[in-house]
Amino acid sequence: SQQGEEDPQALSIQEGENATMNCSYKTSINNLQWYRQNSGRGLVHLILIRSNEREKHSGRLRVTLDTSKKSSSLLITASRAADTASYFCATRESGGGADGLTFGKGTHLIIQP
Amino acid sequence: EAGVTQSPTHLIKTRGQQATLRCSPISGHTSVYWYQQALGLGLQFLLWYDEGEERNRGNFPPRFSGRQFPNYSSELNVNALELEDSALYLCASSRLAEGTAALHFGNGTRLTVT
Numbered sequence A: 001s002q003q004g005e006e007d008p009q010a011l012s013i014q015e016g017e018n019a020t021m022n023c024s025y026k027t028s029i030n031n032l033q034w035y036r037q038n039s040g041r042g043l044v045h046l047i048l049i050r051s052n053e054r055e056k057h058s059g060r061l062r063v064t065l066d067t068s069k070k071s072s073s074l075l076i077t078a079s080r081a082a083d084t085a086s087y088f089c090a091t092r093e094s095g096g097g098a099d100g101l102t103f104g105k106g107t108h109l110i111i112q113p
Numbered sequence B: 001e002a003g004v005t006q007s008p009t010h011l012i013k014t015r016g017q018q019a020t021l022r023c024s025p026i027s028g029h030t031s032v033y034w035y036q037q038a039l040g041l042g043l044q045f046l047l048w049y050d051e052g053e054e055r056n057r058g059n060f061p062p063r064f065s066g067r068q069f070p071n072y073s074s075e076l077n078v079n080a081l082e083l084e085d086s087a088l089y090l091c092a093s094s095r096l097a098e099g100t101a102a103l104h105f106g107n108g109t110r111l112t113v114t
Helices: none
Strands: A004-006 A009-014 A021-025 A029-037 A043-050 A055-058 A061-066 A071-076 A085-093 A105-110 B006-007 B010-013 B020-025 B031-038 B043-050 B053-057 B064-066 B074-078 B089-095 B111-112
Touching: A004 A085, A009 A021, A009 B089, A021 A105, A029 A071, A043 A055, A043 A061, A055 B010, A071 A085, B006 B089, B010 B020, B020 B089, B020 B111, B031 B074, B043 B064, B043 B074, B053 B064, B074 B089
Parallel strands: A009 A105, B010 B111
Antiparallel strands: A004 A021, A021 A071, A029 A043, A029 A085, A055 A061, A061 A071, A085 A105, B006 B020, B020 B074, B031 B043, B031 B089, B043 B053, B064 B074, B089 B111
């Protein structure tokens, strides 16, 4: 079953603008991770935020986590054409992790040059 | 450091046949995960191996099976192929069996069942 649900399903913006994607999940988590997938390729890990963290930065990426609302957001600032990809959130449930990471269906981001 | 490698990149099979997909993890990684990515369904967890043992499996029928070898490489076998098994099969590895490690993915095997 899907734990994370990304929103929106698709997003198209102009190069240079900021892109924001959201993820909601259902159960208590150990950590939440964001991945990027270019068309037909494997996923690339972007950033991991632990359940006791509220915000994390990595380059042009900013991730927030609100455990009370069971939600996370990924912000990509100053977008580039190369950022065009699908973005997935993935969660690891607390107290186990035996199910592997549970992925959402992704947000497809298109950056218009 | 070499990444996760999967073979073959593409595989075309007929319904009822068997398929074998292979994965080599990053050196030093003991955990291997298999995911199925069918169109419109996101990534579905299939199997998790660590130190040669199957640690858990997702909600898939028994005709999906696999194993992990002493060198930590892994095989995914799909028996009695059905049309709906057509998907991108992704393998990932991690250094730790616990939940704090990021997964490193290969580029997948595209399985087409006709």
